[in-house]
Amino acid sequence: MLDYLYVIAIITIWLSLVMTIVTLSGGVIFIFKHLHHTDVEHLPPLARYPMVTLVVPAHNEELVIQETVRAILTLNYPVTRFELLVYADNCQDQTAARVRALAQRPEFADHQLTVIERTGSGGKAGVLNDALKIAQGEYLGVYDADAAPETNALYFLVQKVLEDPERYAAAFGRNKTRNYQQNFLTRCINLEIVNTQRIQHTGLWQLFKIGRIPGTNFIINKKIVQSIGGWNDGALTEDTAISFSLMRAGKLIALAHRAEAFQQEPETLFAYYNQRKRWARGNYEVIMANVKHLFDRTPWRIKLEVFYYVCTFFWFNAAIVISNGIFLINVLLGTAQLAIPGVHQLVSLGGPLATLFLINWVLMFYLYLVQMNIALASDYGQATVTNFLYTLASYFTYAQLFIVVSVAAMADMARDKVTGQRHTHWYKTQRF
Amino acid sequence: MGNFAWLLPVSLTVTVLFGVAVGVLAVCWWLIFKRTVRHFNTEGK
Numbered sequence: 483m484l485d486y487l488y489v490i491a492i493i494t495i496w497l498s499l500v501m502t503i504v505t506l507s508g509g510v511i512f513i514f515k516h517l518h519h520t521d522v523e524h525l526p527p528l529a530r531y532p533m534v535t536l537v538v539p540a541h542n543e544e545l546v547i548q549e550t551v552r553a554i555l556t557l558n559y560p561v562t563r564f565e566l567l568v569y570a571d572n573c574q575d576q577t578a579a580r581v582r583a584l585a586q587r588p589e590f591a592d593h594q595l596t597v598i599e600r601t602g603s604g605g606k607a608g609v610l611n612d613a614l615k616i617a618q619g620e621y622l623g624v625y626d627a628d629a630a631p632e633t634n635a636l637y638f639l640v641q642k643v644l645e646d647p648e649r650y651a652a653a654f655g656r657n658k659t660r661n662y663q664q665n666f667l668t669r670c671i672n673l674e675i676v677n678t679q680r681i682q683h684t685g686l687w688q689l690f691k692i693g694r695i696p697g698t699n700f701i702i703n704k705k706i707v708q709s710i711g712g713w714n715d716g717a718l719t720e721d722t723a724i725s726f727s728l729m730r731a732g733k734l735i736a737l738a739h740r741a742e743a744f745q746q747e748p749e750t751l752f753a754y755y756n757q758r759k760r761w762a763r764g765n766y767e768v769i770m771a772n773v774k775h776l777f778d779r780t781p782w783r784i785k786l787e788v789f790y791y792v793c794t795f796f797w798f799n800a801a802i803v804i805s806n807g808i809f810l811i812n813v814l815l816g817t818a819q820l821a822i823p824g825v826h827q828l829v830s831l832g833g834p835l836a837t838l839f840l841i842n843w844v845l846m847f848y849l850y851l852v853q854m855n856i857a858l859a860s861d862y863g864q865a866t867v868t869n870f871l872y873t874l875a876s877y878f879t880y881a882q883l884f885i886v887v888s889v890a891a892m893a894d895m896a897r898d899k900v901t902g903q904r905h906t907h908w909y910k911t912q913r914f
Numbered sequence: 915m916g917n918f919a920w921l922l923p924v925s926l927t928v929t930v931l932f933g934v935a936v937g938v939l940a941v942c943w944w945l946i947f948k949r950t951v952r953h954f955n956t957e958g959k
Contacts, residue, residue: 510942
């Protein structure tokens with residue numbers, strides 16, 4: 483029995499390697515194709531400038547809201563072609579007042595800025611559904627309260643959707659960590675984000691034209707969102723849910739890799755844990771709701787995406803937890819064997835197989851380093867010795883946190899299933 | 915692990931293929947690094 487489990491674990495590792503190498507290869511092709519320089523000082527005018535409604539959902543965001551709103555109001559996009567809706571959603575602080583103070587400044591007098599103090603439910607998805615009802619734009623853009631866009635972000639997003647407005651229902655950009663030098667955790671989060679955006683997003687777009695709405699720094703066709711019924715109110719990860727809905731409708735979510743926003747990431751383990759647990763649980767729920775599409779007649783991109791998520795969040799995760807468990811028990815039994823000779827280890831590998839798996843492990847670590855270094859080399863100012871050292875350290879520390887978070891999220895879901903109640907406490911990500 | 919006699923040759927093949935893939939990707943990293951470092955440095959000036 484244990485032997486079979488062991489062989490399944492090995493095959494699982496091989497499958498995860500294939501997925502990593504395929505995605506990385508796609509990312510490398512994308513990077514090579516886009517290495518040419520873009521002269522951001524002399525960008526050509528767009529064929530047309532569609533009206534865009536930018537929405538900022540903000541719940542007690544007085545610390546960061548002004549910087550974000552200022553960045554949006556100074557975007558390189560005609561001021562008559564975009565409006566900004568800032569939703570102070572159930573705020574108990576000065577969020578709305580701070581935005582209004584900014585709006586009074588003479589340099590922003592000609593901008594269309596509305597501050598709405600909201601008391602409704604539904605969280606971010608609820609805000610976006612409210613905005614959908616009053617938005618004047620052809621496209622709806624979303625920026626989180628802590629995500630300040632770079633000057634040309636909207637220009638690049640619009641440029642991307644205009645390449646094929648019929649197929650591209652949405653375009654999404656990249657988010658960079660603006661507080662990455664704060665501490666060890668933010669350094670590691672930055673590495674993870676650089677890798678996700680420079681390798682995974684680009685690889686999946688290059689090979690399969692698959693994109694995922696990242697929650698901030700994206701624009702989406704208003705009519706298409708209305709046609710699929712808007713955002714799923716109360717969803718823990720409204721971005722994943724809407725990505726699946728768009729793909730089910732046969733639309734694509736295009737990567738506009740030059741559209742950048744600077745986002746704040748959690749600086750404490752507590753804030754990180756609660757944010758990631760919410761994401762993990764939200765992703766589980768979306769996967770459970772979509773897993774049936776593996777076997778029906780939905781577009782192949784949905785199947786591939788569901789397969790990817792099922793592998794990452796369920797199969798690979800379970801394999802890691804089980805193999806770690808077996809490894810720990812083996813170490814304990816091995817230690818006990820010194821005192822009690824009758825005790826045997828669960829798994830004992832010897833000879834050429836053990837050597838091969840050791841080589842596999844070394845190669846896997848090497849693959850991780852190559853992947854991270856390709857990601858860092860393709861991002862301005864990230865290919866540093868310091869980041870390389872953090873890459874080494876995060877493999878043995880930060881990367882392991884994912885196991886804890888995903889197991890905790892799974893336990894929460896199991897508890898809710900057993901008790902028949904939904905205990906979802908929304909921990910707002912703390913700002914600094 | 916008598917039932918799994920196939921495991922050794924398959925593992926060997928996978929390891930060799932894996933090694934080749936990692937080697938090729940490492941060369942890609944070097945090519946990207948060389949080009950971006952030059953490009954970013956020029957941009958900085």
